[in-house]
Amino acid sequence: MSKIGRNEPCPCGSGKKYKKCCLPLQQDGRAGIARHDTLIRTVSALQAAAAVRKETFRTLGVFILFSTVQGDAWLLEATEMDAVQAASGGKAITVEIEEGPGTIAVNWTHRFAVQHDHLALTAYADQCESRLPSCPLQQIKAAINAIRSHASPSVHLDAPIEPPQLTPSH
DSSP states (O other): OBOOOTTSBOTTSSSSBGGGTHHHHHHTTSOGGGGSOOHHHHHHHHHHHHHTTOOEEEEETTEEEEEOTTSOEEEEETTTTEEEEEEETTEEOOOOEEEETTEEEEOOOEEEEEOSSSEEEEETTTOOEEEEOSSOHHHHHHHHHHHHHHSOTTSOOOOSSSOOOOOOOO
16 A cells, blocks of 8 residues: 655645645545545546446546556556556456545555556566556656656656566565
């Protein structure tokens, strides 16, 4: 699970730092992120689009979401280069997301890297590598660049063009 830090872009998509946008509202007990799209609600809409095989693309703070005409859908996190599949062949896949005061935690299943002509994925569970050729690659590249240009210096940014580097856990 990864969490959104105070100095990271707000997941609501406003472009402001989280601490200057939705965090104070949540700390005051007000709706905060609920006044905008929540990540859970956005993933549900993404899965609905995948079910009817509708191609969609959206960013929400540091998150990139897309569905394909094949009925696949993915949620990507642009600062840590994490990914989780939200639908396959039009069927929704459970995505573990916790949204609470000051944090959003996602149970990421893959690491991703943008390659020349595809998205390279490496599963955390078994280190299995796969390619995702039918995805909005140019939009993903542009979104990563836009998110990185707004990220605070304290946010760790992995290079988007390098292949995934994972160390086996023992």
